Amino acid sequence: MPERIYNFSPGPGTLPYSVLQEAAVDIVNFKDKGIGLIELSHRSKEFMAVAEETENLIRELMGIPANYKVLFLQGGASSQFFMVPMNLLKADQKATYLNTGVWAKKAIKEAKLFGQVEVAYSSEDITFKRVPRDDEYTVAPDSQYLYFVTNNTIYGTQFPTMPNKEAMLIADMSSDILSRPVDVSKFGLIFAGAQKNMGPAGVTVVIIREDLLDRVDDKVPTMLKYKTHAEKDSMFNTPPCFSIYCVGRVMNWLKQTGGVAAIEKLNREKAALLYEVIDSTEFYRGHAEKESRSLMNVAFNLPTPELEAQFIREATAVGLDGLKGHRSVGGCRASIYNAFPREGVEKLVTFMADFAKKNG
Template sequence: MKHVYNFNAGPAALPREVLQKAKEELLDFEDTGMSIMEHSHRGKHYEAVHEQAKNLLKELLSIPDEYEILFLQGGASLQFAMIPMNFMKQNQKPGYILTGSWSEKALKEAKKIGEAEEIVSGKSSNYSSIPEIPSLFSDDYTYVHVTSNNTIFGTQWASFDHLEHPFLIADMSSDILSKRFPVEKFGMIYAGAQKNLGPAGVTVVIMRKEVADKANKELPTILSYETHMKNRSLYNTPPTFSIYLLKLVLEWAKELGGLEELERRNKEKAKLIYDAIDESGGFYTGHAEKDSRSLMNITFTLQNEELTKQFLKEAQEQGFSGLAGHRSVGGCRASAYNAVPLEACQALKKFMIEFQEKQGN
């Protein structure tokens, strides 16, 4: 089988052990003679998978009992619309902290629903850092929305200590399960699975139960969080295979040592590539300021466009996949999510050093 170092930004690498387990069970799940994809979402076999996935997520992230875990569809993009539809209040408006393209899109969708406000933005610096947060938010905001990690620009919130509001909402699509964070600080957390949790197709929502009680009651049924909470994410047919793979990824994470071990590994992996950038004497330049660097998405440029194209061409030939930067910003991006092994990052660092030496730098 061809060996590839998968640095794609999403859909992203899945643990080899998870893919092997899924392969073994694909045709015959737990001696039932059927794939899990063929089982009814109302049947006992899928129900067990569904609940195991929720319980594992609760255990790994230390989610308090007053929170509900939902498995929805439509990715973060649907959440951009569902959030204001459910939580915008008359004579109140939500506030958005802009740290990249996805938070911009979230605000744009909110403005289609009603009045929404930009609290602060890092756009003036081309989103190279997490902007300084105002010392005091107005409690008049219906909610305050943040994006914890920014895949395109390679920045990440190092801490949420200075972020205070009664109803915080976080899009954690690209760094959930990568490090410890205080769940109880947020009224709602959401994440598309296709970076750290599993394949595309399922979106995890972690919501304080009392929040859903206060949501808009006049929505179409399928767009109401209350609907999904009351029906345990089984109001309509869920993406059963994606949730099954999510469960396998969570089992893998637990066996590995949980969140602390994942965070340790992620720091080790990211440091290898950042060291190659920082020790290159300017041959490679990181996009993100050092205090805002992402452990998940490491963005950098070379000295000119021609050199960048050559770097990416040779990297592809050497088995590195997904290193091109997002089309909106160019350059290079190495996405070192949980399932990307240490060996891949070691190999990338080695390739970066050797490529620089070949150029006579």
């Protein structure tokens, strides 16, 4: 096998190498039982133990209260754009949304199919360069919930702190879940696609307060009710077994690393290295305003599109892969999720300084 490259892709993101090694063995011979992991029945005692361990680790690492359910669903985080309002919002009710990027905008479009949507804040007119402060928007007293995206992968923005409003919070944490401590009790529902910070693509983790399960209308299809999956411990149908297993192994890795507080410290250090080199020269220009900068996705531009293409090409040649920015903003983007190693960031920072010196 050639030397591993550094994967700066926004998703699927890099996974701990130890997890990949463990999965490589278990996928052929799970715990020396003579059967591969992906051949196991989802109702076997072996896989039921995997699912239980995975849930328990998520609960432990996030400090999830007992009155919340942890669900393993399919359909990606995009399915949650409609499942949230389908389960929690009726036609004559109002919900508040913050439009801070592509994924928030898509969620707003879906929510309008089910109820009244009030967009209390939008940064679309400035290419989503920032997220709002609490004093920049209001939430109506009759709003059922406040929906927001904690970290915006495309634009490299992130809520530095969670909104402090008299409203039930609903959050898409797909790209920064478990990257910093969060008080789950402040939320009605949290969801995250696994493929950025938790594991491979294929499973979406939903954390929902139990009392919300009964809000759903009887006319909602069975598979699209959170209550259906909560009552069957995510085993109503065959779940994404391999993805759940991998999430469990990543959670175990995170626990051994020191937990969420420890990984936050590492994440802040990694991001600081990148932002320091961006701020040290006019050659690089960060997309996000400083107060809204993401610890997970660092988006930046070079003086010209031609230099950006050259930068990406030369970086790829030395093992720094996945740095091309999203088509909507162009430029470059370094995604440095929990499992991304510090040495990869250090190598990128050195490359950036050399590139600027040669081409500035």
